[in-house]
Amino acid sequence: MYYPKISSTCKIPKYKQILQAIIDDVEKGVLKKDQRLPSINDLSAELWIGRDTVERAYRELKGQGIITSIQGKGNFIAGTGAKRLKILLVFNKLSSYKKIIYYSFLKTLGDKATLDLHIHHYDVQVFKDIIEKNLGKYNYYVIMPHFSYDADQNEYKRILRSIPGEELVLLDKDLPSLNSKYLAVYQDFEKDIFNALQSALDLLNKYQKLTLIFPVDGQYPIEILNGFRYFCLCYNKNFSILNNLAEEVPHTGTVYITIEESDLGDLFKKLKQLNFTPGKEVGIISFNDTALKEVLSVTIITTDFEAMGQTAANLLLNRKQIKVKNSFYMIRRTSL
Template identity: 50%
Template sequence: MTMFDKMDKINNGSKTPKYQQVVNLILEDIESGRLKIGERISSINEMSFDFLLSRDTVEKAYNELKDRGIITSVKGKGFYVSSTNTSNKLKVLLLFNKLSSYKKIIYYSVLETLGEKATVDIHVHHYNKSMVQELLERNMGKYHYYVLAPHFYDEDSHLMDSYDIARQFPENKLLIMDRAVKGHENEFPGVYQDFEKDIFHALEDGIEHLKKYQKLKLVYPRGLMYPPEIVDGFKKFCFYYNFDNVILDGIDAEPLYEGDVYITLAETDLVNVVKKSREQGLELGKAVGLISYNDTPLKEILADGITTISTDFEHMGKRIAELILGKTTEKVSKNPFKMTVRKTL
């Protein structure tokens, strides 16, 4: 192709922006097979010279192609084709801290709301910052949006700050899910839980049911990386409303006591309370109270209905998808949280 042939490829009178014309030209070459995965494309300077375009125009086109995962840059070498998937679908990467029934609810809610407009991939970082950094390096530029659940803990199970990780993501491509970046809540779009306030207000809503019991017991398994703010909110509630209380690491070694309410986070502790209540002949909701953290359909029928305090995971997934699709102007929001009173209280 001669210089004049190349110049003619850019239509100065077109309503399509010049940078988008460059994008379209490269996509055409990929779709026709003239460009294949691993092949080098022209540098920004070369493209600017060949098509008589400014560097800014070409750079904008290349950045869009990088964001879509079509090309990748190799430092000191240039730009290379990294994908032949030229679909206009949005590409989304969910970075969960763990896989659980609750995360599945979020995932399916995201999928349902996005529909055919996006493809969604999942990686699990297991609370590990280094793993997120590795995942980000391998996937930089391949996705339109990255959705991060910033739950990170050190080797001693202490909660770690997540701002240093969050700021490494491409600008305007990161959405925060489930836990806010402390001190930077309004800097990153997303939807989060306020663990301390949530448990305080949920227990407050159920205070008339709690008053018939003598002691509140939070079963908080240490070392399992549950948000420590849950303990803070529980303590504040008990202090403010003058409830006798205790925090347990587990309930395997002790019997249930009449007049106590057990608030369980782990499913194993929930099952143990139900089993022990039957073994000791203590009727749930009368002799002993039981509240489980995080609602599931199973808890509606287990023991004729388990009382729960829970965020709305389906709403969380839907809100994340709405942010991706630009269907909401509320960039940062707290997810709904409530107590659902059933027979065990």
């Protein structure tokens, strides 16, 4: 016998949990047309809740045409209802690269789902409000769990744990400390930058120093910093880490690694003033590709944003609860 799943700790009223659970399972195909539901007494006893709670949920389901009652026989699923999945996307920001993920995800889903997009802006309280207002209303919650450096990790992990594992999808970053089963398509920021730089040792060896421009207010994953530092220590490279290029005078024999587009622009201005040519006096590596970087022949290191969206959508549609590391690679150009 089918029984909807509800949570005793969830703030959503139990009748609404029953209502949404049955609607979700109809949409997912778990419940089929004409399938019999538990009686009010049976469901009340199974879930340890009052009859009036079950009765209210069933009454609303009848009103929406989801179930029908046959006197003397019970309650049955009236039809398959809406077949489109409801998905809530919660991104940390909407950059040009996040848009690539979004449109790739949307295109891969096609007409099988409807999406609502929210932005938490690295703010745990904003994230909490989004989830609490929408918990129980969607089939899947696709989250980018990037938060400010001083964010309360216990709090945002608690919020993530409030989402059932079978409904949770983490994008761009994994959180193994959640200790639960869920779908994730992620970057391993620390290993990715280490491996990318390692793959370019033949080019890096002609330079005497590596400098990473890592903005303190950019909310970028600290793992990038850790991976860069670890690479330099492992290969005995002289290195430095700057917040920006405001006070920096580019030095011959230095490779500059930029994350933000504005820092890359500032670097090119300074090189022009010094009459330096990228790939000769200095080297340049930039995160993530753009048409302009290709025109300027800037060496880049990047994940495949389009593949991330496609992979997440395909795994979701196939109801997989696995973790997939997204590809990360270097495109060599003349700036190195």
